[in-house]
Amino acid sequence: MSLPIETPVTNADKTFFRLRTDIVEGVIQAGAKLSETELSTRYAVSRAVIREAINRLEACHLVERKANVGAKVVTLSAAGLVQLYQVREALEGMAARLAAENMDADEISDLQSLLDAHSNKVSSGETYYQEAGDVDFHYRIVLGSKNAHLISVLIDGIYHLVRMYRVQLGMAGPRVTTAFEEHSHIVRAIANRDGELAEMLMRRHILYSKNNIERKLNSISV
Amino acid sequence: MSLPIETPVTNADKTFFRLRTDIVEGVIQAGAKLSETELSTRYAVSRAVIREAINRLEACHLVERKANVGAKVVTLSAAGLVQLYQVREALEGMAARLAAENMDADEISDLQSLLDAHSNKVSSGETYYQEAGDVDFHYRIVLGSKNAHLISVLIDGIYHLVRMYRVQLGMAGPRVTTAFEEHSHIVRAIANRDGELAEMLMRRHILYSKNNIERKLNSISV
DNA sequence: AACCCCTATATTGTCGACATTGCATTTACA
DNA sequence: TGTAAATGCAATGTCGACAATATAGGGGTT
Numbered sequence: 001m002s003l004p005i006e007t008p009v010t011n012a013d014k015t016f017f018r019l020r021t022d023i024v025e026g027v028i029q030a031g032a033k034l035s036e037t038e039l040s041t042r043y044a045v046s047r048a049v050i051r052e053a054i055n056r057l058e059a060c061h062l063v064e065r066k067a068n069v070g071a072k073v074v075t076l077s078a079a080g081l082v083q084l085y086q087v088r089e090a091l092e093g094m095a096a097r098l099a100a101e102n103m104d105a106d107e108i109s110d111l112q113s114l115l116d117a118h119s120n121k122v123s124s125g126e127t128y129y130q131e132a133g134d135v136d137f138h139y140r141i142v143l144g145s146k147n148a149h150l151i152s153v154l155i156d157g158i159y160h161l162v163r164m165y166r167v168q169l170g171m172a173g174p175r176v177t178t179a180f181e182e183h184s185h186i187v188r189a190i191a192n193r194d195g196e197l198a199e200m201l202m203r204r205h206i207l208y209s210k211n212n213i214e215r216k217l218n219s220i221s222v
Numbered sequence: 223m224s225l226p227i228e229t230p231v232t233n234a235d236k237t238f239f240r241l242r243t244d245i246v247e248g249v250i251q252a253g254a255k256l257s258e259t260e261l262s263t264r265y266a267v268s269r270a271v272i273r274e275a276i277n278r279l280e281a282c283h284l285v286e287r288k289a290n291v292g293a294k295v296v297t298l299s300a301a302g303l304v305q306l307y308q309v310r311e312a313l314e315g316m317a318a319r320l321a322a323e324n325m326d327a328d329e330i331s332d333l334q335s336l337l338d339a340h341s342n343k344v345s346s347g348e349t350y351y352q353e354a355g356d357v358d359f360h361y362r363i364v365l366g367s368k369n370a371h372l373i374s375v376l377i378d379g380i381y382h383l384v385r386m387y388r389v390q391l392g393m394a395g396p397r398v399t400t401a402f403e404e405h406s407h408i409v410r411a412i413a414n415r416d417g418e419l420a421e422m423l424m425r426r427h428i429l430y431s432k433n434n435i436e437r438k439l440n441s442i443s444v
Numbered sequence: 445a446a447c448c449c450c451t452a453t454a455t456t457g458t459c460g461a462c463a464t465t466g467c468a469t470t471t472a473c474a
Numbered sequence: 475t476g477t478a479a480a481t482g483c484a485a486t487g488t489c490g491a492c493a494a495t496a497t498a499g500g501g502g503t504t
């Protein structure tokens with residue numbers, strides 16, 4: 001996959017990435033307190049490095065901080081999930097519209113062949129690739145919008161939270177075939193340079209996705 | 223006005239707010255380099271405080287940072303403005319939709335009376351109050367969405383950048399009466415609990431606003 | 445004269461120590 | 475006995491010093 005890899009250069013970068021994956025994957029529990037001193041000994045770096053990492057985690061809404069008290073990992077809730085998907089709907093809808101206007105031809109054909117590849121994997125029953133494929137698809141459209149703000153908010157922020165919900169609710173690969181068809185229709189709209197339709201389809205796609213994960217969440221807890 | 227005021231508690235908070243206003247108001251020029259040592263002497267705080275402030279400024283897209291090199295204030299451009307307003311359109315459109323669903327009755331009547339007050343000020347020719355009134359209106363709708371992500375991204379991030387464009391392009395009070403009518407229609411849609419219409423109207427309102435400021439920008443530079 | 449390498453300097457990254465704040469336990473008083 | 479002030483502790487906030495890195499300038503070579 002041709003996704004731009006984030007390359008950590010400084011120690012604070014590495015610590016930030018480690019902490020982020022640990023939080024998203026649930027190694028550090030949701031709602032847990034992040035003690036600066038404890039983390040600095042655990043990761044063998046100074047408290048300044050930990051502080052910078054925590055500040056960045058706060059910026060992407062994975063932890064909440066209170067002055068003179070400390071930082072906590074965010075807690076997952078049904079309300080939070082709904083709000084998250086509302087923002088996704090707005091932003092990714094716009095991203096699809098802009099992608100229809102701004103992606104160049106070879107990017108679109110790449111996207112189409114990506115979809116074909118996924119089609120093969122799915123029909124051969126590879127459940128592993130499902131989430132990766134979904135993520136890959138959405139990434140390309142967001143990047144195709146060529147809008148730096150959109151890209152930053154979604155890829156650096158929201159997607160990590162979305163993944164945190166997915167992982168911690170144990171969503172392996174739901175509604176595969178239907179989602180695949182929705183992806184197809186979106187790509188077709190983009191190829192036709194129909195931004196308005198692309199936005200509509202993307203918003204519905206995310207709405208369905210939200211309803212699905214929400215149902216799962218309600219069936220598990222409370 | 224009943225806007226929630228950010229209260230700085232720590233030294234890093236104060237420094238962050240000071241730096242932010244200095245950047246938005248143009249006291250620190252767009253594109254200027256932010257030297258940690260220089261700022262620490264200028265503001266009489268340690269470099270750690272400055273670093274934390276700069277990190278937060280980076281999080282809200284007011285400065286850009288490169289590892290082992292330093293931080294620069296963002297530069298304003300026509301393309302950047304367009305992208306910013308595309309995000310605004312998506313997010314505030316959704317905010318208006320959610321406000322129509324989630325604001326309670328007294329919040330809506332407050333919003334209505336706010337609009338009436340502005341109407342008086344505008345017809346009496348107070349140009350000063352125009353931007354404050356506009357900001358106040360948009361703030362209330364965003365807060366009325368009751369969506370924490372939406373609120374955070376817009377109020378903590380995007381609005382400061384928008385204001386930076388306004389201030390540095392010398393936009394005093396453009397298209398007052400037309401904007402006021404647009405506000406009226408949006409409030410009416412919200413009062414009727416018509417989220418779909420509220421979103422449409424808000425998106426158009428922001429589109430018009432973008433076209434206006436864009437025209438101004440093109441007439442000044444290049 | 446043009447190019448490359450090397451060195452000097454200034455800036456950022458990292459660290460450990462100290463100051464200050466919040467919280468829990470204890471103690472004094474009504 | 476219940477409440478409230480006082481105290482001790484642990485965590486965060488802040489600081490100055492040291493280490494690592496990038497950039498600019500000079501010197502040497504072809």
